[in-house]
Amino acid sequence: MDFKDTPEEAAYRAQVRDWLTANAPKHGFPLDTSKPDYMPRAKVWQAEKAAAGYACITWPKDWGGQGGTPVQNVIYAEEEGPYQTPSALFSIGLGMCLPTVMTVADEATKTRFVGPAMRGEEIWCQLFSEPSGGSDVAAVRTRAVRSDDGSGDWIINGQKVWTTGAQFSDYGIIITRTDPDVPKHKGMTMFWVDMRDPGVEVRPIHQMSGGSKFNEVFITDVRVKDSQRLGAVGDGWKVSLVTLMNERLSVSGVRPPGWPAFLDAARATPEAMQDRALREKLADWYVQAEGLRHTRNRTMTALSKGETPGPESSIGKIVLTDYLHDLSSEAVDMLDQYGIIDDPALSPANAAPQAMWVGNPGLRLAGGTDEILRNIIAERVLGLPGDIRVDKDVAFKDMPRGR
Amino acid sequence: MNFDFSDDQKFLKAEARKFLEANSPTTRVRTVLNDDATPHDAALWKAVGEQGWLGAAIPEAYGGLGLGHLELCVIAEELGRSLAPIPFASTVYFLAESVMLAGDEAQKADILPRIAAGEVIGALATSEGPGVVGPATVGATVSGGWLSGVKLPVTDGGIADLALVLAKENGQAGLYLVDLNGAGVSRETLTTLDPTRDAAKLTFKDAPAQRLGAAGEGFPLLEQVLDRAAVLLAFEQCGGADRALEMARDYALERYAFGRVIGSYQAIKHKLADMYIKNQVARSNAYYGAWALNTSAPELPVAASAARIAACEAYWYAAKENIETHGGIGFTWEMDCHLYYRRSRQLALVAGAPRVWKERLVSHLERRNAA
Numbered sequence: 008m009d010f011k012d013t014p015e016e017a018a019y020r021a022q023v024r025d026w027l028t029a030n031a032p033k034h035g036f037p038l039d040t041s042k043p044d045y046m047p048r049a050k051v052w053q054a055e056k057a058a059a060g061y062a063c064i065t066w067p068k069d070w071g072g073q074g075g076t077p078v079q080n081v082i083y084a085e086e087e088g089p090y091q092t093p094s095a096l097f098s099i100g101l102g103m104c105l106p107t108v109m110t111v112a113d114e115a116t117k118t119r120f121v122g123p124a125m126r127g128e129e130i131w132c133q134l135f136s137e138p139s140g141g142s143d144v145a146a147v148r149t150r151a152v153r154s155d156d157g158s159g160d161w162i163i164n165g166q167k168v169w170t171t172g173a174q175f176s177d178y179g180i181i182i183t184r185t186d187p188d189v190p191k192h193k194g195m196t197m198f199w200v201d202m203r204d205p206g207v208e209v210r211p212i213h214q215m216s217g218g219s220k221f222n223e224v225f226i227t228d229v230r231v232k233d234s235q236r237l238g239a240v241g242d243g244w245k246v247s248l249v250t251l252m253n254e255r256l257s258v259s260g261v262r263p264p265g266w267p268a269f270l271d272a273a274r275a276t277p278e279a280m281q282d283r284a285l286r287e288k289l290a291d292w293y294v295q296a297e298g299l300r301h302t303r304n305r306t307m308t309a310l311s312k313g314e315t316p317g318p319e320s321s322i323g324k325i326v327l328t329d330y331l332h333d334l335s336s337e338a339v340d341m342l343d344q345y346g347i348i349d350d351p352a353l354s355p356a357n358a359a360p361q362a363m364w365v366g367n368p369g370l371r372l373a374g375g376t377d378e379i380l381r382n383i384i385a386e387r388v389l390g391l392p393g394d395i396r397v398d399k400d401v402a403f404k405d406m407p408r409g410r
Numbered sequence: 411m412n413f414d415f416s417d418d419q420k421f422l423k424a425e426a427r428k429f430l431e432a433n434s435p436t437t438r439v440r441t442v443l444n445d446d447a448t449p450h451d452a453a454l455w456k457a458v459g460e461q462g463w464l465g466a467a468i469p470e471a472y473g474g475l476g477l478g479h480l481e482l483c484v485i486a487e488e489l490g491r492s493l494a495p496i497p498f499a500s501t502v503y504f505l506a507e508s509v510m511l512a513g514d515e516a517q518k519a520d521i522l523p524r525i526a527a528g529e530v531i532g533a534l535a536t537s538e539g540p541g542v543v544g545p546a547t548v549g550a551t552v553s554g555g556w557l558s559g560v561k562l563p564v565t566d567g568g569i570a571d572l573a574l575v576l577a578k579e580n581g582q583a584g585l586y587l588v589d590l591n592g593a594g595v596s597r598e599t600l601t602t603l604d605p606t607r608d609a610a611k612l613t614f615k616d617a618p619a620q621r622l623g624a625a626g627e628g629f630p631l632l633e634q635v636l637d638r639a640a641v642l643l644a645f646e647q648c649g650g651a652d653r654a655l656e657m658a659r660d661y662a663l664e665r666y667a668f669g670r671v672i673g674s675y676q677a678i679k680h681k682l683a684d685m686y687i688k689n690q691v692a693r694s695n696a697y698y699g700a701w702a703l704n705t706s707a708p709e710l711p712v713a714a715s716a717a718r719i720a721a722c723e724a725y726w727y728a729a730k731e732n733i734e735t736h737g738g739i740g741f742t743w744e745m746d747c748h749l750y751y752r753r754s755r756q757l758a759l760v761a762g763a764p765r766v767w768k769e770r771l772v773s774h775l776e777r778r779n780a781a
Contacts, residue, residue, distance in 0.1 A: 290768035294720045298691030304413035322687045385679035392674040
């Protein structure tokens, strides 16, 4: 038992480190997202990364990858993390959309899109969630109907929501309902769409935390060729599972803020740290943070041995959001009346606790709510039955619906 | 990254499980539970000794197997899972570890081979009354090699041969070895929340005592001993907590209410998911503790504290929610649920309550953060 890289991993890490040392600093990261040159500069970085073979390490060599291991991918992410690169901009495309394209699309489509996406020339988004389908992703109401002009084209109408990066994206993969007369999971079909189509309107969502990372996407009479179909008609759900499976495989190289940030903030109110109840909570958060860190080490170990990681990695998001919620709330309260101030110039730790506090409700929802994640642990890890489904054998159009 | 047990260690774990399933089923645990005259499972104790487990981490030079502490961790997990009603922790985690840590050559040569051979049962005697053990609570005294005072509760005090007793000599605290079968020692059995484990009140009147370690080093040594024990106990707790979760899961899959298995209701599913989450947080912290223990890393006090806090929380939660999941039948004497519930408390208190460990952890973090 140790935390060391294998000789092969150490060699790879050294190679990555050398490359990053030589190439990352000159870009002046982190880039200012509000500047007009943000996107072009981010794309320059991505192109360099792709040329060096680090854009899609685990992809097959035929498609510009290195045929590398998941561990190499994590090593790269760990080493790149401290440079604060804009790589996240490309992660939905490269982590989810393109793997889907590569799995189900024809050769011409793959050849057309894989390279430009990898080099950062084209950005992709994922058009799955809808106003009436959050946790129930399959409750898709966006309709794709065959054009009656005999062209074989499809006309898409509907609305997507919580689409990350739609405002920057050139293309998107979109799940649509093509047959409302069959049960929910059976009548869906996946396409790729051109986000520059005049029928695609992207509107930013103003989050309760103030920012606008996500978008609503309105799709009005967008015509797509049948060749833009990803997978067979009616196979949309199966195809979307390919996408979502790739989401689960990603192991983050980013370390979340936590108790060290709290201790820093606590320097402003030394007397609060004498409080016994607060000290006990701090111990609890530390234990949670360490639990996550070492659960991740267990996952990494399995990957390093070429094994499939155990189900323990499924606890990560629940543990993280739970303790960050508690931690940020206590960190704000610790300042007493002053805690209400969220001006970085006035608040201890640049108002990080306040920012965390107001952002946490979103963190709990993104990538699966706490409730859905608990269902997943109960069903897939512990083998408990799925919920009773009233929508299983009912045609989608006959399903009861609210707002 | 190799943050896992080796194949050999996993094999040892699998063998230990098989052995304990055959030799320590809960039906056997119940003979200790139900019979006041049976303070521990003597046959199991003998068999465990024959397996070599008592000397797993004791060097070969002292009659042990000379394996590392990682091997001891996997054994501990299986002992915890099976609720083995034997004085393993008292003898191995407390006594043997203390002697290996601070004993002089003569003490090691005298005590360790006898532990490895299963000839000595150990006990750690620090508490004298309600509240956290500290310099102010130590009333036992040593003078001229004779120890006097009262200790309670002493886990396995009723069956132990050799105790490690916290006492003061010239006003300085130390840990002293006392032969419990010798002169000046009387024992009274105590009833506790966990009748599957022995506990006693020990009264010493001029009992011959031999100091372990340097004079005045009682508390620093005790902290080291507790750090090491905390990791091993955490594995016992992980084993018990996982078993409690399995019981709850199995019952949730066979019990019907309102026309469906109760495991299909989200209230039950989410409860069991929470048990799983806490158990995994405990396991990951315990693994880190195992690494720190096995490598004698400077992180040991922090890692051991985190392992203990997480394990106490996980076992407590799993044990109580296991009863809740079983409903009324879970509250009966005949159902095994209460055995885990009781043991979760025994393990949470035997090396000091979690609250104390939380304070220790935060103090360490503050020092580290200030540095």
